Amino acid sequence: MNTSDNKVMALSDAISRYVSEGCHLSMGGFTINRNPMAAVYEIIRQNIRGLHVYAHSNGQGVDELVGAGCVVKLEIAYAGSGRFAPTCVRFRKAVENGSLTVEDYSNYQMTLRFLAGAMGIPFMPTRSSLGTSIVDKWGFTKPMRESDPKLPDKKLVVVDNPFGGWGDASKLVLVPAINPDVTVIHVQKADQQGTSRIEGLTFADVEQVKAARKVIITCEELVETDRLREKPDQNQIPFFCVDAVVPIPFGAYPTACFRHYDYDPVYLNDYRKVAQDDTRYETYLNEFVLGVNNQGELLDHVGKDRIEKIKADPRTGYAVGLDRR
């Protein structure tokens, strides 16, 4: 909890202050939308490794962190970037070569785990996954769980309904709360104290923020508090949850940000291709991530034409007619 009045800082300061080697990190966004990409790239540039990452259905952000070798453990429901990469390529390679250990849950289960963390309770119940391998097969070994005080001893627990048949349920799956060290999300609008507004869909970002010990918000626009107070029903993140506010236009690029810009199909298609090959991926990292100092330089490197094409149409919130082949 942080009530200070001005939390605006540079991205490099926010990352070095709140994201450390081996920490438990959760990232907002969904597949190819509103991933906190500028923050992901800065984590890679600062070479922060050994991360334990929590996500529900993150595509690009998770894949780039994994590809750069920053992640050792991942709890996730889905690693895919829609049609651009039905299975994220660097994620697939890392699991297949044993360099990344994964614990699989369903999307609802990951959402409930963040919600439990946000609510301050140890678990949440659901019917999802009864009878499946999600219940039977555990990615983290018992010693691995027992040696890490930040992990529960069990992946999940199946119980009989303690209320008998009430609610028309006989058995339930209990999934453990997540309280990450830090959550990073990208939003459309925030003020300097951290009150934030997400436009379009919020995914599970709000739960992820409220579950975390520290929170970094990157935003398209830094706005006056009074502007956010005019329509408080549109704000989701209370300022006291937030520790750092970092204004970064195109901070989700190359993923989309509703009402600001679309995903960049050229970038995502090229990324999928280079990700297949270790040498080409190294070249990609050196050129597009390590070879630039910040998101602005990445945009300059990509070029104005491409950025112009993905700018959102004010009526729909995405780039109408964008060539997405």
Added chain:
Amino acid sequence: MAEYSHREMMAIAAARQIEDGDLVFCGTGISMLAAMAAKHISAPNSAIFFETGAIDSRLEEVPLAVGDSRVMYGTTVNGSLADAFATMQNRHTGQRVVGIMGAAQIDRFGNLNSTAIGDYHMPKVRFSGSGGACDVASFVGRTIIFMQHEKRKFVRQVDYLTSPGWLDGPGRREKIGLPRGGPSAVITNMAIMEFDADSKEMFLKGCFPGISPLKIQEHMEFEVDTSRAIDVEPPSKDELRILREVCDPQRLILGV
């Protein structure tokens, strides 16, 4: 008769399974096209919703992911992931939902694998994982499954059971704590498969034009009853026009 591709036949065959008034949960790719086509053709009062929380989006362009900004335009309500899955787990609304999904492997009871091939801890091939698929298959009234008809995909036993079908047969879902739902149809590039009301085992319901029951059986690792198979009507001109011109004019999902 109009020329059409396998993918077009699949999308139309799935669209015909959607009933007017259904709440349609769809994932990415061809399932989204099927849902869009159904709404334009035979089920105008169906509503599409996404696990990302978007309800009844105005899909002017086909989304390439369920998190695509295109699902956020013109919705009636923007929920969250927590809301979307609760709608499916909910006793009143969940029953009305039909879920459409795909997978890497399926067995004769419609159990799906979208996680890994080989040993889970050292997989030969790793896939994306459940996403919302396990939740949908656990919760909703009925599910429709898209598959490519290949021997390595229609297997005796799935390597990892990501999304529950009829599990190991009649009564098993109820016993394990999943009181409703289960797969109703599998749409492939060759056929429509359904599940026997008593045994819950997959059988051949219909062959796409020009494809024999024998050929379909050859593309499966397990045997199915082919005696009940009918011929599936090819897509009509009108169905094709809507699919091509309204749903996917850029052929992003239909392909070239």
